[in-house]
Amino acid sequence: MKAYDGMYIGGAWRPAAGQDVIEVVNPVDEQVIGTVPAGTAEDVDTAVRASRAALPEWAATPPAERAARLAALRDVLVARADEIAETVTAELGSPLKFSQAVHAAVPIAVAGSYAELAATYAFEEKTGNSVVHHEPVGVVAAITPWNYPLHQIVAKVAPALAAGCTIVVKPAEDTPLVARLFAEAVHEAGIPAGVFNLVTGLGPVAGQALAEHPGVDLVSFTGSTAVGRQIAAIAAGQVKKVALELGGKSANVILPTADLAKAVNVGVANVMSNSGQTCSAWTRMLVHRDQYDEAVGLAATAAAKYGERIGPVVNAKQQVRVRGYIEKGVAEGARLVAGGPEAPREKGYFVSPTVFADVTPDMTIAQEEIFGPVLSILRYEDEEDALRIANGTVYGLAGAVWAGDEAEAVAFARRMETGQVDINGGRFNPLAPFGGYKQSGVGRELGVHGLAEYLQTKSLQF
Numbered sequence: 216m217k218a219y220d221g222m223y224i225g226g227a228w229r230p231a232a233g234q235d236v237i238e239v240v241n242p243v244d245e246q247v248i249g250t251v252p253a254g255t256a257e258d259v260d261t262a263v264r265a266s267r268a269a270l271p272e273w274a275a276t277p278p279a280e281r282a283a284r285l286a287a288l289r290d291v292l293v294a295r296a297d298e299i300a301e302t303v304t305a306e307l308g309s310p311l312k313f314s315q316a317v318h319a320a321v322p323i324a325v326a327g328s329y330a331e332l333a334a335t336y337a338f339e340e341k342t343g344n345s346v347v348h349h350e351p352v353g354v355v356a357a358i359t360p361w362n363y364p365l366h367q368i369v370a371k372v373a374p375a376l377a378a379g380c381t382i383v384v385k386p387a388e389d390t391p392l393v394a395r396l397f398a399e400a401v402h403e404a405g406i407p408a409g410v411f412n413l414v415t416g417l418g419p420v421a422g423q424a425l426a427e428h429p430g431v432d433l434v435s436f437t438g439s440t441a442v443g444r445q446i447a448a449i450a451a452g453q454v455k456k457v458a459l460e461l462g463g464k465s466a467n468v469i470l471p472t473a474d475l476a477k478a479v480n481v482g483v484a485n486v487m488s489n490s491g492q493t494c495s496a497w498t499r500m501l502v503h504r505d506q507y508d509e510a511v512g513l514a515a516t517a518a519a520k521y522g523e524r525i526g527p528v529v530n531a532k533q534q535v536r537v538r539g540y541i542e543k544g545v546a547e548g549a550r551l552v553a554g555g556p557e558a559p560r561e562k563g564y565f566v567s568p569t570v571f572a573d574v575t576p577d578m579t580i581a582q583e584e585i586f587g588p589v590l591s592i593l594r595y596e597d598e599e600d601a602l603r604i605a606n607g608t609v610y611g612l613a614g615a616v617w618a619g620d621e622a623e624a625v626a627f628a629r630r631m632e633t634g635q636v637d638i639n640g641g642r643f644n645p646l647a648p649f650g651g652y653k654q655s656g657v658g659r660e661l662g663v664h665g666l667a668e669y670l671q672t673k674s675l676q677f
Contacts, residue, residue, distance in 0.1 A: 217249045222258055222415065223398035225265035226408025232257035237388050237415065242308035242527040242564040251391045254416030256424035259383070262412040263430040266354045266381040269409025274351045274379040281377060282333035288373075288404040289326040295400060296323065299365060302393045307364065308526040308564070309489065317489070318393075322369035324645045325661065332666055333377035344677050349670040351379035352456060353432030356425040358418070358446070359394075360438045361387035361529050362492040362586075368397055370660045371435045372411060378669035383412045383431070385422050389529050391415045418442070429453065433669065436460070437494075440584075440609075440654050447657075458658035458668045460494070460650055462584040463612030466605035467497035468627060470598070471506065472619030473639075479510050481640050482615070483517040483590060487568050490525045491537075491588035495613035495635070495649075499574075499581060500592045501601050507594045511552055511572045514592060518553035518568045521588070527564040528587055534564040537587030544571050544580040549591070576604050584610070598627065606632045611652030615640075634659070 218236070221228035231252035239249045252258075273281075292299065299322075300314035309318060338349045357371040368384055375382045386394035398413045414421050426434050426449045433456040436446050440461040450457045467482045469475065485497045502510040528534050541556040554569030566587050574581050574591040581591050595601040605614065611633040618624035621638060628636040634651045648664035650656055658668050 216247050219249055219251045219395060223413040224262045239306050239392055241305055242529055244562060248305055249392060251415040254414040254421040258414050259421055259424040259428060262383045262414050263428050265409040265412055266383050267430050270354060270381045273381055273410045278333050278338060282330050284404060284406050285330035285333055285376060288400060289323055289330055291400040291403045292323045292326060299393060302396055306390045306392050307529060310526050318365060322365045325369050326373050328645050329373035329377045346675045348673045350673055352669050352671045354430055355380045355382040356431040356434045357382055357384045358422050358436045359386050361389040364390035365393045365397060367437050368394060374666045375669045377666055380669050381410045383425060385414050385416060385425050388417055459656040460660060461656040462610055463494045463655050464584055464608045464610040465495055465497045465613040466499045466501055467615040468501045468601050468605055470618040471503045473617035475506055475510060476513055478617035479513040480517050483514050486590045487521045487525050487588050490528050492586055497615050498590060500590060501595050501604055504594050504596060511592055514570050515552040518570045521568040525588060528566055531564055534566060537566045537585055540580055540585045541569055547578045549574045549578060576607050582608055602630055609654040612655035
């Protein structure tokens with residue numbers, strides 16, 4: 216176990232204001248692997264002041280120079296990719312291959328995309344007799360989750376820096392070690408002091424202090440809808456801008472003309488990925504009544520293969536939560552065809568890959584975000600019924616549609632109330648906007664739309 220000291224503030228590691236620490240636990244063996252300082256409101260204030268002091272010079276830095284710093288940051292992340300993957304595996308429990316392929320590689324791609332955008336984006340444009348300037352919104356507070364700990368940091372930091380903003384990051388308390396590694400990378404890349412700052416701490420203490428701080432101009436938060444509502448209420452009191460990426464209950468709609476086996480297998484893999492701890496996971500599989508029994512059998516077979524392949528959930532609380540939802544599904548009449556509430560191992564926060572059949576749209580497991588390796592399969596009568604079920608939750612973050620004809624899938628996808636839809640297994644695109652409808656959030660991340668969240672607009676008339 217290693218005790219990590221200090222907060223990264225103003226370009227250096229500074230002692231924390233308090234003495235309390237947070238224990239970081241490996242969810243595979245439940246052993247403490249390190250401690251980090253538990254930041255206080257005083258630490259947050261110091262970090263925000265450092266960000267505000269650095270803002271004028273960084274905002275005035277030419278975009279080409281900001282792009283060069285972001286490119287340097289990407290290069291450092293590339294050089295430290297193995298260390299990143301190993302760190303995420305230790306604190307999140309993710310299998311190493313998945314950490315390498317996703318937890319390390321995706322943030323590198325996102326950082327690179329913003330290095331290019333910073334160099335090419337039109338920060339000034341002419342319309343009629345006006346010149347429109349796109350300027351940095353100011354000091355950003357980034358409050359990030361544990362499920363994709365580095366990706367969620369980079370998805371906020373990279374566009375903020377590209378826009379000319381300065382930023383304070385409060386990472387999730389379960390996964391702060393990769394955030395510290397990222398701070399080291401920022402320093403190595405030569406990003407000026409105070410432009411990026413890191414405060415580790417608990418959400419109700421450091422996170423709330425950051426959201427409430429009057430020196431913050433924008434709060435970017437990824438996490439639960441419940442906490443997102445609290446942050447939105449705080450920001451409303453100060454008329455402060457927010458970007459919220461919240462919960463999801465995404466539908467995977469398999470139309471009758473689809474390749475059923477492929478759609479089911481990919482759908483199961485999507486839910487089991489990252490141990491089900493993905494806000495955009497397709498946790499509701501919708502299948503036509505004539506293909507339902509076949510799909511259930513395929514899903515049960517596919518899920519059984521993941522028993523030894525997925526990692527644990529992040530902590531004991533999450534394990535209890537997910538197993539509680541499985542018990543709720545059984546109690547409400549859903550039929551278990553794979554997995555169940557029993558812990559598959561004596562040690563570690565593991566949950567069995569679970570598939571429910573005979574799920575109806577009103578069941579708890581079909582309405583609430585579980586955030587674990589749990590799939591619900593629902594039956595639909597016709598396309599309109601499928602659309603009603605797909606749109607029948609408070610969420611609208613992501614989804615998928617499968618059909619033999621791409622145009623058929625696209626036509627259905629256009630009617631889904633959700634921010635992103637994969638057509639016949641479409642690949643992840645780091646340049647495409649990501650964000651939700653309804654209670655899945657406000658604003659977008661990634662690509663040019665993600666950059667726009669960190670800009671404000673000024674027009675000059677001539």
